[in-house]
Amino acid sequence: MGIFAALKRWGWGSALAFSLGPALPQRLRLLQHQLHGCVGLVKEHRRMSKIYGLYAVAITLTYPVGSVPSGKHVSSFIDKLRAKLKRMSKPLLYVWTLECATAYHYHLMIWLPRGMRLDPKLLTRWWPHGHSDAEMCRFVFRWAKYIAKPETKQGVAQGLRLFGAGGL
Numbered sequence: 001m002g003i004f005a006a007l008k009r010w011g012w013g014s015a016l017a018f019s020l021g022p023a024l025p026q027r028l029r030l031l032q033h034q035l036h037g038c039v040g041l042v043k044e045h046r047r048m049s050k051i052y053g054l055y056a057v058a059i060t061l062t063y064p065v066g067s068v069p070s071g072k073h074v075s076s077f078i079d080k081l082r083a084k085l086k087r088m089s090k091p092l093l094y095v096w097t098l099e100c101a102t103a104y105h106y107h108l109m110i111w112l113p114r115g116m117r118l119d120p121k122l123l124t125r126w127w128p129h130g131h132s133d134a135e136m137c138r139f140v141f142r143w144a145k146y147i148a149k150p151e152t153k154q155g156v157a158q159g160l161r162l163f164g165a166g167g168l
Helices: 003-009 013-019 026-052 071-087 120-126 140-147
Strands: 054-062 093-100 104-113 131-136 163-166
Touching (some): 026 104, 026 140, 054 071, 071 093, 071 120, 104 140
Antiparallel strands (some): 093 163
């Protein structure tokens, strides 16, 4: 029996609901459920990375303050990266989320072949919409939980995709 079921059984259901805070809007509840699956996806990516000899890279693609993102921008970035890896006969495993703190930005976790590095000039050419940053992801599950946090998804405008994954 899980802890939440036990608390409800012992009569702590109302206290439990109160302690979890106010109800989230439908969009964020759905997002929370989907992003919880992000960690499961990362587990599968990690399993595949051992087969193909890949390592994780954390990438942040930032827009200038006041800019509105387009889904075509991140799709174009991923397509260029996929084409580069296809020439090496390697798959592209990735997960991305869109956030809005002071400016819109994408967080990506991609898996690259060991020995391959992403050149900052290449990243700048592939992401002309603002700033890009990439670094090796040493703690894969921590990064997955960080990009899956729902707090920074609340300011995102309606109609924008908040999450995407591929490569399986």
